[in-house]
Amino acid sequence: MADYENAIEIKELTKRFDGFTLDNISFNVPKGSIMGFIGQNGAGKSTTINSLLGIIKPDSGEMKMLGLDARKDETEIKRDIAAVFDELPFHEQLNAKMLDKMLRHIYPGWSSETFFGYLERFSLPVKKKFGKFSKGMKMKLQIAAALSHGAKLLIMDEATTGLDPVVRSEILDIFMEYLQDENNSILMSSHITSDLEKIADSVTFIDRGRILITGYKDDILASHCIMKCSKEDYAAIDRNNFISARVTDFGAELMFSDKKACEKKYSGAVIDSATLDDIMIYYVNREKKEWS
Amino acid sequence: MKGLMLKELYLSAKYRIIVLSTYGLLFILCVLVRLSSVYGNIANMTGRDMVVNSIFKVMALGLPLILYSSVFNIQVLNDEKCHFRQYSHTLPLTEKQIVGSVYLLCLIFFGIATLAGWVNYFIACGVYGREIDLKYLLYIVIIGSVSFVVSCINMSNAYRYRSNKICTAIIAVTCIILYLGIAAGFMGLMYYYYKQHGYDLFAESGSEKEPPDATMNDFMNDLAANLRWVGAHFWWLFLLTGAALVYLSFCRSVKALERRSN
Amino acid sequence: MYIQCIMYISSIYIMVITMDIIISNSSGEAIYEQIVSQIKAQIMNGTLSEGDALPSMRALAQSLRISVITTKRAYEELERDGFIVSQTGKGSFVKGQDRELVREEYLRQTEQLISQACEKARTGGITAAELHELVDILYNGD
Numbered sequence: 001m002a003d004y005e006n007a008i009e010i011k012e013l014t015k016r017f018d019g020f021t022l023d024n025i026s027f028n029v030p031k032g033s034i035m036g037f038i039g040q041n042g043a044g045k046s047t048t049i050n051s052l053l054g055i056i057k058p059d060s061g062e063m064k065m066l067g068l069d070a071r072k073d074e075t076e077i078k079r080d081i082a083a084v085f086d087e088l089p090f091h092e093q094l095n096a097k098m099l100d101k102m103l104r105h106i107y108p109g110w111s112s113e114t115f116f117g118y119l120e121r122f123s124l125p126v127k128k129k130f131g132k133f134s135k136g137m138k139m140k141l142q143i144a145a146a147l148s149h150g151a152k153l154l155i156m157d158e159a160t161t162g163l164d165p166v167v168r169s170e171i172l173d174i175f176m177e178y179l180q181d182e183n184n185s186i187l188m189s190s191h192i193t194s195d196l197e198k199i200a201d202s203v204t205f206i207d208r209g210r211i212l213i214t215g216y217k218d219d220i221l222a223s224h225c226i227m228k229c230s231k232e233d234y235a236a237i238d239r240n241n242f243i244s245a246r247v248t249d250f251g252a253e254l255m256f257s258d259k260k261a262c263e264k265k266y267s268g269a270v271i272d273s274a275t276l277d278d279i280m281i282y283y284v285n286r287e288k289k290e291w292s
Numbered sequence: 293m294k295g296l297m298l299k300e301l302y303l304s305a306k307y308r309i310i311v312l313s314t315y316g317l318l319f320i321l322c323v324l325v326r327l328s329s330v331y332g333n334i335a336n337m338t339g340r341d342m343v344v345n346s347i348f349k350v351m352a353l354g355l356p357l358i359l360y361s362s363v364f365n366i367q368v369l370n371d372e373k374c375h376f377r378q379y380s381h382t383l384p385l386t387e388k389q390i391v392g393s394v395y396l397l398c399l400i401f402f403g404i405a406t407l408a409g410w411v412n413y414f415i416a417c418g419v420y421g422r423e424i425d426l427k428y429l430l431y432i433v434i435i436g437s438v439s440f441v442v443s444c445i446n447m448s449n450a451y452r453y454r455s456n457k458i459c460t461a462i463i464a465v466t467c468i469i470l471y472l473g474i475a476a477g478f479m480g481l482m483y484y485y486y487k488q489h490g491y492d493l494f495a496e497s498g499s500e501k502e503p504p505d506a507t508m509n510d511f512m513n514d515l516a517a518n519l520r521w522v523g524a525h526f527w528w529l530f531l532l533t534g535a536a537l538v539y540l541s542f543c544r545s546v547k548a549l550e551r552r553s554n
Numbered sequence: 555m556y557i558q559c560i561m562y563i564s565s566i567y568i569m570v571i572t573m574d575i576i577i578s579n580s581s582g583e584a585i586y587e588q589i590v591s592q593i594k595a596q597i598m599n600g601t602l603s604e605g606d607a608l609p610s611m612r613a614l615a616q617s618l619r620i621s622v623i624t625t626k627r628a629y630e631e632l633e634r635d636g637f638i639v640s641q642t643g644k645g646s647f648v649k650g651q652d653r654e655l656v657r658e659e660y661l662r663q664t665e666q667l668i669s670q671a672c673e674k675a676r677t678g679g680i681t682a683a684e685l686h687e688l689v690d691i692l693y694n695g696d
Contacts, residue, residue: 033622055381078384089379091303098302105295106383176616201621216623222584 004067007031007153007185013051013061020209022047025061027204027214032182034175036196036217037189038280039206045189048206049157053083066153079108082146086158088138092131096124099145109150118144122170136167143174154178154186160195168192172199193276197221203276205283212283217276224274225259226282227266228252244285247292255282296385296393315412326419369450369459377549387549391451395542398443406436441534448541451548485511573602573609577618585620589628590635597637597648598657608638608646 008029015022022044029035039045050056052063054074063070065077090099096119104110119126122140124133133141139159146154154175160168172195178184190196196203196217204214213220227242234245234252245254255274256262263271274282285291380390409432417424449459491507523530575592577585596602609617611625618625629646632638640646675685 050378053382055378075384075386078382081382083379083382085375085378087375089375091299091376093303093305094299098298102295102299102302105298106385108384172619173616176619179622180612180616182612198619199615199621201623217621218586218623218627 004064005031006064007033007066008035008052008187009062009064010048010052011062013048013058013063015047015051015056015058017047020044020047022051022058022209025206025209025211027211029185029187030202031185032179033201034179034186034188034199036193036200036203036276037187037206038191038193038196038203038276039189040191040280040284043206044209045206046157047209049083049155049187049189053155079149080151081153081155082149082151084139084142084146084154084156084159086161088130088133088142090130090141093129095129096126096141103145103149107149111148111150115144115148118147136163139163139167139171143171147174147178152183152185154184154188156186156188156190158189158191160190160192168195175199191280193280197276205280207284213279220279221273221276223257223259224279225256225262226272226274226278227254227256227262228270228272229254229266233269239289244282244289244291246282247290255279294393296380296390297397300394300397315408319412319415322416323419369454369456387546391542391545391549394447395444395538395545398447399440402436402440402443406433409436437534441537444538444541448544448548451545481515482511485514575614575618577620586624586628586631589614589625590631593628593632594635594637598660602648604648606648608648610645 006028010028011026013022013025020042025044025048027035037045037048047056051058051061052065052070054070066080068077070077094102096115100112100115103115104112116126119141122137122144124137124141124144130138130141142159160171163171175186175188176199179186188196188200200217202215203217203220205212228251230251231247234247234254237254242254242256245252255278259271259273383390410429413428413432414424416422446459446463449462453459453462486507489507573593573596575589577588579585593602593608602608608614608629611629612622614625615622629638629640633640633646637649638646639649672685674680675682
């Protein structure tokens with residue numbers, strides 16, 4: 001396999017539907033890192049991931065995975081990637097043993113030992129039908145299957161949505177373990193920002209089919225801030241300087257994308273750091289400018 | 293590809309049991325009829341032979357084979373329901389391989405079912421005390437192949453329309469059209485045959501042109517003889533059409549899978 | 555199995571260096587800065603000695619549940635300030651030489667401060683024994 005710098009490269013991906021358009025999506029996932037792909041429900045996360053995996057055919061754009069073209073070398077790439085979806089894609093009557101037998105013949109790098117090792121670690125029953133699994137068990141099963149064929153890229157589409165915090169924490173631990181090998185990368189789409197706030201290396205933010213921010217998570221969090229001030233002070237501020245403002249009867253909260261400049265200009269005002277949740281909420285309202 | 297075939301195998305377990313039990317029930321029914329025709333209630337009935345003949349034919353021809361036609365259709369639709377189709381796009385397999393595994397397993401199934409039909413026939417002959425007529429073996433193979441072709445067409449519909457309602461509607465409409473078509477064709481042939489012999493099928497009772505009852509038997513024998521003649525001379529045409537239909541439905545399924553879900 | 559090996563090896567690392575790093579999410583100080591100052595302190599007070607192997611950036615990120623970018627930045631700053639040296643393929647190790655110099659500097663500053671304190675004590679009539687006790691309480695307590 002060729003040596004590559006980015007596990008995923010997406011350039012100007014465009015896809016038109018009725019009532020929704022993926023518009024010139026571009027971002028990269030560096031090798032050995034985990035990228036959080038954030039956005040509201042319906043913002044275009046699943047569409048982007050489906051286009052990457054070839055489930056949807058895009059209208060235009062270039063996509064590369066593991067250094068190879070996503071369309072031309074599709075079969076070769078798919079030997080080394082694994083996808084995890086929010087719903088279990090296996091039939092209810094199957095059980096883990098049957099799944100092992102099936103996937104053994106499909107993936108050249110499949111290791112039954114690894115698979116059953118994970119099953120034991122997650123306390124998943126081997127002979128029970130999938131229809132009887134709980135949601136958390138179904139997700140752990142998908143992850144066990146995803147990690148058992150030596151995949152170098154894990155793509156997850158809302159994999160942790162709907163799981164309780166304990167299971168989510170276990171799953172995040174497994175991802176961190178997976179990343180100990182620096183050849184492995186993860187693309188994780190979620191709207192549960194608290195997970196990504198901790199462990200993501202980089203973050204890409206999509207809203208209504210457009211990429212708003214993409215970059216290192218630390219940088220993004222360090223450079224955004226929320227300034228709190230009175231309503232009179234708020235009225236005096238130039239509308240173009242901030243992203244959006246939450247105005248209430250008791251004051252205004254504004255988000256800025258350059259913390260240092262904000263601290264210089266409005267020294268003395270209350271300036272808080274922003275969480276990814278805050279960033280999502282303020283950016284989504286960027287056109288409204290003022291909201292409450 | 294072998295992996296996917298295994299999956300189809302595992303999933304069809306439920307249906308195999310259904311079909312096998314149908315065979316089993318039919319077998320029991322036939323044995324009971326035979327026993328009662330010799331020792332029991334209907335031993336001295338006037339229409340006894342006709343009843344026994346029909347039951348024998350049903351068992352011998354392995355009509356449960358036709359049940360298989362919709363099994364794989366359901367499998368493909370189930371795939372869609374549980375998002376396996378979406379997942380299958382992430383596997384390192386081409387669409388041809390994915391579709392091919394289902395078709396191949398279907399073919400193997402029908403092959404085994406045909407052999408089971410033969411075994412059934414031998415047992416039927418034994419129970420009913422008849423001689424083995426090789427022609428019946430051929431009939432069983434014909435029924436099996438036709439069911440296979442129908443199954444392939446059903447599967448391509450399932451891939452293309454991805455909805456149980458649409459597929460069932462298509463099957464229902466096709467059955468109605470076929471039924472009406474065959475009935476009309478049959479009536480037409482009968483009318484023509486009677487005309488040839490100077491009778492009018494629709495004449496009133498008591499008139500001159502009313503056909504005698506025996507004519508019906510003659511017509512049926514004539515029809516059977518004609519069919520046999522066509523079968524003997526044009527069997528290769530049917531084979532070719534069947535193979536073409538299977539190939540076309542395969543291509544259609546692959547294309548439908550390639551079209552990708554929206 | 556490969557992953558389990560990595561886990562095992564990285565857990566050995568953490569066993570060998572009984573290093574405590576405690577991150578506060580609400581302290582206002584950036585996470586990488588907290589790591590830098592804590593590692594510096596441990597090198598200064600001898601918890602970490604010259605040549606000790608630090609956990610890999612990834613292992614540290616995994617244990618602390620933070621991004622690898624953060625630990626990478628911390629290690630880069632430590633290297634820039636001369637506290638550690640990183641060798642690709644081998645890892646990061648505590649650097650000896652400069653530590654001595656910095657420690658000398660700290661020693662000198664502390665000596666200065668103590669002599670000032672002694673002056674004050676003498677002026678105020680505080681005995682050397684009381685001074686010792688005070689030093690003990692202040693150094694160990696808090």
